[in-house]
Amino acid sequence: MSNIIYCPICKNTTNLDNSNLFRPFCSERCRLIDLGKWVDEKYSITDKPALDDEQTYPEVH
Ligand SMILES: [Zn+2]
Numbered sequence: 001m002s003n004i005i006y007c008p009i010c011k012n013t014t015n016l017d018n019s020n021l022f023r024p025f026c027s028e029r030c031r032l033i034d035l036g037k038w039v040d041e042k043y044s045i046t047d048k049p050a051l052d053d054e055q056t057y058p059e060v061h
Helices: 028-059
Strands: 004-006 013-015
Touching: none
Parallel strands: none
Antiparallel strands: 004 013
């Protein structure tokens, strides 16, 4: 039985069984790259509401 998949980061083949601690990625490096992308998105989302608040304030006279 083989559970061969393609790593979503580097597109290399990797296996999806329990011995692969980094599944669905091929290695820790690819897992961290994906994690880094996620953290980046989170930061830009939390940054935006603060800017929007400042822009609506001057309109209240
Ligand atoms: Zn990879």
